Amino acid sequence: MLHKILSEKIPIWQDEIRSVIQEKGNQKVGDVIVSQLYGGMRGIKGLTCETSAVSADKGLIIRGYPLLDITHISPEEVFYLLLTGDLPNDDQLSDLQAQLRSHQNIPDYIWKILEAMPKDSHPMTMLTVAIQSMQVDSLFASKYDEGIPKSDYWKWTLEDGIRLVAKVTGIAAGIYRLRFNKGDRIAPDNSMDWSGNFAHMMGIEGDDFKKLMRLYLMLHCDHEGGNVSAFSGLTVASALSSPYLSVAAGLNGLAGPLHGLANQECLKFVLEVRDHFNGAPSQEEMKQFCWDRLNNGRVIPGYGHAVLRCPDPRYTAFMEFGKEHIKDDDVFSIVSTLFDVVPPVLQEQGKAKNPWPNVDAASGSLLYYYGLTEFNYYTVLFSISRAMGMISQMVINRAMGIPITRPKSVTTEWIKSNT
Ligand code: CMX
Secondary structure (H helix, E strand, O other): OHHHHHHHHHHHHHHHHHHHHHHHOOOOOOOOOHHHHOOOOOOOOOOOOOOEEEEOOOEEEEOOEEHHHOOOOOHHHHHHHHHHOOOOOHHHHHHHHHHHHHOOOOOHHHHHHHHHOOOOOOHHHHHHHHHHHHHHHOHHHHHHHHOOOHHHHHHHHHHHHHHHHHHHHHHHHHHHHHHOOOOOOOOOOOOOOHHHHHHHHHOOOOHHHHHHHHHHHHHOOOOOOOOHHHHHHHHHHHOOOOHHHHHHHHHHHHOOOOOOOHHHHHHHHHHHHHHHHOOOOOHHHHHHHHHHHHHOOOOOOOEOOOOOOOOOHHHHHHHHHHHHHOOOOHHHHHHHHHHHHHHHHHHHHOOOOOOOEOOHHHHHHHHHHOOOOOHHHHHHHHHHHHHHHHHHHHHHHHHOOOOOOOOOOOOHHHHHHHO
């Protein structure tokens, strides 16, 4: 069904892009100044992304829907929305869920590889190794070898992508149980949806944890095209590497502490606060603690953002969940106090362009409350969700025939002589 809908929509999108290029191909979209070349290309408009947009003052907008208007939808619904631009009806949703179920079995070689890795491997390393190793089963790679036409690339990217999304929850749950000695792997339960089944395979019981996973895996799905993980994944995919290689590449970027790994860093920081003060500190104590950290040259994890200039709506959604379910918890109350303390401290310090919390500031306290205390696992949850956004972007880029990524670099000597 998904295939059919995309087959109908893609020619329309292709026509639209063709006429945009024809009519506006020579229009300027911005200027680039020298400091941007040395500044992580921040603010340079250099690529398109159809699945989502991030506005500085509103945050994530998925296919035209502001995030806080659609926090009730399931991860499968958001995957469908990212890919097609529309929310699925009941039949379309059941069809996608059936496809995910039919591809959820995990090849045995994955477990052998994971079991052979050093016992203290970071769960993110285990995840990307597992995803990358499925390259051997890539339909895109084998069809490419057979010589399929360019117009069919997106179809096999989608096929690999659906298989990857179907398997990633079982792989991630297996990593959790193996890495943290939780006992045997737990078989999937086909009566559950994708996120509920993931919670079940992890072995963490309770309806509230399932609700949290549904929200978590929905909220982290996409954040336009220029962030480290999306951009790295897309760049690798633009060389026509398979979704397995490309998603693994993106997730290796997500595993950096300034990006997705900030969610583990953030909870580590909150627990440091709790242990230091033997519970939740006063605002004054918290303020001093933050200043000491900044004066030691360290960042406050979970705060700041390269694009946002407002509290991240993903943070707001997690806080709403926390206020409803765990408002009296000590760790959650430290997270709430940080919201009152950190922005004025960062403003007074005057370095961070955005003093507000990002997605990583609140999620860890919720996971911790429900017994998911192994915080070096948290970025794996982010990854499961982000795989949906990366795959959607790859399918669309392939369908639109976006060529290999190759921006031009210049030397400092060139800048000195030419500007
Ligand atoms: N604490 C302390 N200093 C901060 C800060 C924070 N939370 N956020 C930014 N700054 C500092 C930067 O380190 C930089 O300092 P220098 O000039 O000494 O290098 C200065 O403020 C300017 O940075 P910026 O332009 O505001 O931010 P960037 O676009 O360069 O970086 C980000 C954005 C997210 C990496 C940065 O805000 C940060 O390090 N935050 C903490 C880590 C974090 O929460 N990351 C998760 C982001 C969400 C995600 O991608 O998952």
